[in-house]
Amino acid sequence: MTLLAANNLFKRFGSFTALDGVDLDLDRGERLVICGPSGSGKSTLIRCINRLEEPDSGTITIEGLPATDLQSLRRRVGMVFQQFNLFPNLTARENVAIGPRKLLGLSRAEADARAEALLDRVQLAGHADKLPSRLSGGQQQRVAIARALAMEPVLMLFDEPTSALDPEMIREVLDVMVELGEGGMSMIVVTHEMGFARRAADRICFMDQGRIVAMAPPQQFFEAPPHPRLVRFLENILGH
Amino acid sequence: MDPFYMAQVLVRLLPPLGLTMLLSLTALVIATPLGLVLGAWRAELSDQQPAARLIDTWVLIVRGTPILIQIFVFYFILPKLGLQTPLFVMGVGALVLNSAGYQIEIGRAAVQSVAKGQWEAALALGFDRRASLLQFILPQAARRMVGPVMNELSQLIKASSVLSVITLFELHKAAEAISSANLRFSEVIVVEGILYFVFIFGISLIARVFERRLSSAGGLADAGSFAR
Numbered sequence: 001m002t003l004l005a006a007n008n009l010f011k012r013f014g015s016f017t018a019l020d021g022v023d024l025d026l027d028r029g030e031r032l033v034i035c036g037p038s039g040s041g042k043s044t045l046i047r048c049i050n051r052l053e054e055p056d057s058g059t060i061t062i063e064g065l066p067a068t069d070l071q072s073l074r075r076r077v078g079m080v081f082q083q084f085n086l087f088p089n090l091t092a093r094e095n096v097a098i099g100p101r102k103l104l105g106l107s108r109a110e111a112d113a114r115a116e117a118l119l120d121r122v123q124l125a126g127h128a129d130k131l132p133s134r135l136s137g138g139q140q141q142r143v144a145i146a147r148a149l150a151m152e153p154v155l156m157l158f159d160e161p162t163s164a165l166d167p168e169m170i171r172e173v174l175d176v177m178v179e180l181g182e183g184g185m186s187m188i189v190v191t192h193e194m195g196f197a198r199r200a201a202d203r204i205c206f207m208d209q210g211r212i213v214a215m216a217p218p219q220q221f222f223e224a225p226p227h228p229r230l231v232r233f234l235e236n237i238l239g240h
Numbered sequence: 241m242d243p244f245y246m247a248q249v250l251v252r253l254l255p256p257l258g259l260t261m262l263l264s265l266t267a268l269v270i271a272t273p274l275g276l277v278l279g280a281w282r283a284e285l286s287d288q289q290p291a292a293r294l295i296d297t298w299v300l301i302v303r304g305t306p307i308l309i310q311i312f313v314f315y316f317i318l319p320k321l322g323l324q325t326p327l328f329v330m331g332v333g334a335l336v337l338n339s340a341g342y343q344i345e346i347g348r349a350a351v352q353s354v355a356k357g358q359w360e361a362a363l364a365l366g367f368d369r370r371a372s373l374l375q376f377i378l379p380q381a382a383r384r385m386v387g388p389v390m391n392e393l394s395q396l397i398k399a400s401s402v403l404s405v406i407t408l409f410e411l412h413k414a415a416e417a418i419s420s421a422n423l424r425f426s427e428v429i430v431v432e433g434i435l436y437f438v439f440i441f442g443i444s445l446i447a448r449v450f451e452r453r454l455s456s457a458g459g460l461a462d463a464g465s466f467a468r
């Protein structure tokens with residue numbers, strides 16, 4: 001059953017075309033990985049889905065409905081950023097609780113309970129009272145995931161969630177994401193972690209110059225790459 | 241230097257010091273919220289909007305002219321436009337326009353210095369722009385305003401001495417009057433300087449307590465609702 005349908009998206013920045021007619025569908029519970037060279041429009045695409053960027057033309061529907069107002073759309077779509085973007089003056093618990101409390105009308109006790117449960121789920125049970133500056137990058141990113149989950153989204157977007165992390169912390173974040181996907185969450189993940197893609201994705205798509213040029217399930221994607229530019233990209237990224 | 245004479249001068253300068261305090265604290269209480277709110281609002285406006293142009297012009301004029309000229313504009317030009325204003329109001333008005341001009345820049349710069357990612361995180365959760373600004377951006381910006389605002393407060397108090405030119409009998413005017421009446425300058429200047437110093441130092445002590453409270457964990461963020 002289709003959760004997300006994006007049709008014929010175009011987005012320009014000045015004279016530069018960042019999205020050049022993108023179509024994208026996602027089923028409920030599906031996990032899609034997007035990869036592609038830097039500047040190919042991956043961030044722009046997922047930022048159009050929650051309207052942090054406004055596409056110049058094209059349509060996006062979620063659960064069959066076009067977005068009526070921005071805020072209710074964004075409450076249903078969680079986003080995790082490369083740079084975590086935690087609120088530095090709030091503790092981990094407050095970072096997670098503030099959305100449900102201010103936007104979903106939960107009481108403080110309810111919101112805190114939800115935050116504690118989610119922090120527990122991302123393996124940060126003992127860290128609820130810490131400010132972000134006291135947490136490692138990997139811990140901060142897991143708080144950011146919990147913060148997005150606290151809004152009970154129908155779709156989670158990840159924009160290179162491990163690119164700003166030291167190698168030893170990448171694993172702990174990816175593990176949380178794998179588990180999230182196995183739990184049935186619909187996810188779109190921009191990443192170059194091909195191990196994650198192989199392990200957790202239902203489909204992988206390859207973007208180049210503002211277009212989706214290849215889309216396939218992991219096995220086919222890696223073993224019979226359906227596009228010559230993808231072949232070259234995989235050679236570079238897998239270090240062959 | 242005659243300590244006995246200085247003590248006499250000190251006593252005579254206390255009432256005008258009171259006026260200086262009243263002038264500058266009144267101006268401060270108006271100019272700081274006015275300037276910071278306009279500055280935060282300005283940060284949200286695009287350069288072309290009429291309100292933005294108006295605010296920018298204000299800042300440009302305040303920064304580009306001596307405060308002496310700004311005060312004379314109030315003193316000579318406002319009455320010609322038929323606005324009969326008491327001297328005190330005129331003085332406070334001039335100080336407010338001047339100081340708010342600088343504080344607009346402080347507010348704007350502080351809001352703009354908060355990382356773009358903070359906006360995006362708030363918006364992506366589903367907060368609208370206004371709520372994002374109030375809930376997340378302003379509390380972070382507020383801490384960055386404290387230092388510059390403290391600095392501006394001491395500028396404001398010192399600037400109030402220029403109000404002597406419009407015959408307001410504040411501290412500097414009174415000191416001038418005493419020294420020219422008695423033709424003894426050094427004692428008066430020293431006492432006057434000490435009084436300004438003590439006043440400004442006192443204000444900055446208070447401001448520092450305020451600053452510490454702002455920068456303690458949690459700070460202004462969501463004041464109250466997360467208070468434990």
Ligand SMILES: Nc1ncnc2c1ncn2[C@@H]1O[C@H](COP(=O)(O)OP(=O)(O)O)[C@@H](O)[C@H]1O
Binds near residue numbers: 018037039042043044
């Ligand atoms: N706000 C913007 N203003 C101007 N150009 C932008 C903006 N955002 C992205 N771009 C440009 O659009 C292109 C695609 O960007 P992006 O979607 O971030 O690529 P990717 O995430 O695949 O690296 C890049 O060349 C980038 O410079």
Ligand SMILES: [Mg+2]
Binds near residue numbers: 044159160
């Ligand atoms: Mg990107």
